[in-house]
Amino acid sequence: MKKILILFLSIVIFSCKKEEKGFSDYLRSLDTLVLPQKFSLNSTMNSSNKYDSILFKKYKHRWTYAPYGIAFNNERIVGIIEYSIADNGLAPFLITFDNNGNKIDSLNILGNSSFGMKGQTLESAILDTNLKLVVIDSSKSWQVDIDANKIPNTTKLRVSTTIYKIQKNGKIKKIK
Structure with a gap:
């Protein structure tokens, strides 16, 4: 009788233990994106x-x-795209x-996008198959009068490009 009780309790204890899910389970629950991926403020992203x-x-x-x-x-690193609502x-x-x-690392891809009384910055980006992320920044600025109205013919445009490379160790390195 003692052996049966021990066997019964062992079965109950082991069956009640929940197997903890891990990172590989999380990855299996996510959609796989196809590169290249383009991003802008007008991008539509749905959750996996x-x-x-x-x-x-x-x-x-x-x-x-x-x-x-x-x-x-790949065999060393995983890159996941997530989004926030800004x-x-x-x-x-x-x-x-x-x-x-x-x-390992993270980057707000369009982190410099902004709007203000005296200007706006819009960014767009593309992540390519070589794990290079190219971000194009288009900034307009202008002068305003005392009533905060835009003064005609004062608009200036600046366009710049920033390039990031995802390193083999997972770090996101700015290369230009």
């Missing part, structure tokens, strides 16, 4: 269809709202992880 919301909370960037999908996944549209973030789910 069947993402695990509990695991998202565990692995997400602190400012993001939902995962868009896996941008790349005042002027969706804000995509690139987060890199090692294969165990440890965060």
Whole structure:
């Protein structure tokens, strides 16, 4: 009788133990994106269809709202695109992880986009198959009168390009 009781209790204890889900389970719940991926304030991003919301909370960037999908996944690193909802549209973030789910680096892809009384900055970006991220920044500025009205013929335009490269170690390095 004692052996049966021990066997019964062992079965109950082991069956009650929940197997903890990990990073590989989270990755399986995400959509895979096709590169190149383009981003702008007018981008439409839907969250991955069947993402695990509990695991998202565990692995997400602190400012993001939902995962868009896996941008790349190789033998050393994984890149996930997530997004937040900003005042002027969706804000995509690139987060890199090692294969165990440890965060390596992150970047707010359109982080310089802004609107103000004396100007605006719009950005667009493309992440290509070589894991190079090209961000084009278009900034307009103008003068305003005492009533905060735009003064005609004072608009200046500045366009710049910033290039990032995702390194083999997962770091996102600005190269230009």
